[in-house]
Amino acid sequence: MHNQQFLIRDANVSDISTIMELLKLKAKFDGCPDFLKATPQKLEETLFSEKPLAFVLLAELDKNPIGFASYHQIYSTFLAQPGIWLDDLYIKAEYRRLGVGEALIKRLCQITQKIGGGRIDWTVAVNNTLAIQFYEKMGAQIIQRVRLCRLDREAISQRTSA
Known part of the structure; x- marks a missing residue:
């Protein structure tokens, strides 16, 4: 299987069922x-309107979807530059360790350079040791001194009513 070439491409509207899967x-x-x-x-x-809110890269092998990355543009006031937020990165289990994740990260790096971006940010589960090792191998710094904060729909609603 290592000899087979996979393809990384931008998803389009005809890929919605694949993205859902x-x-x-x-x-x-x-x-x-x-x-x-x-x-x-x-x-x-949200993905395929005139002003998309995010984008999806699909990884394919022989036209079969084997993984994806979803991302959107962010902005850092500290850098005064745009960047990319990697929302999801997933490769089907049987296709891991073939370089698919590395190819998706490389494409995100190219996209970030193209927009004049200063960084790519994302989260990883603290117990996902394999992903952490992979990201560190890609050159990522795992920043422990910050925590993800979230106001969900209910909290937002409570803050805006009455």
């Missing part, structure tokens, strides 16, 4: 399938 696998892998609220219609509206 990969998102379901990612949510299951993360242990939170109930958290997945995306629908094909929501994906079409």
Whole structure:
């Protein structure tokens, strides 16, 4: 299988069912399938509208989807530069360790350079040792001194009502 070439390409609107399938696998892998609220219609509206909110890279082998990365542009006031937020990176288990993740990261680096970006940021589960080792191998710094903060829909609603 190492001899086969995989392809990294930008997803398009005809890939929505593929993206949904990969998102379901990612949510299951993360242990939170109930958290997945995306629908094909929501994906079409947010990813493939005139002003997309995010983008998806698909990894394919012989035209079969084997992984993806989703990302959007961010901005750092400290750098006064744009950057990329890597939202999800997932490769099907049987295709890991073939360089697919590395190819997706490389493409994200190229996209970041193209927009004049200063960095790529993302989160990784603290117990995902293999992913942490992979990201460190890619040159990522795992920053322990900050924590992810989130206001969910309910908290936002509470802060804006009455």
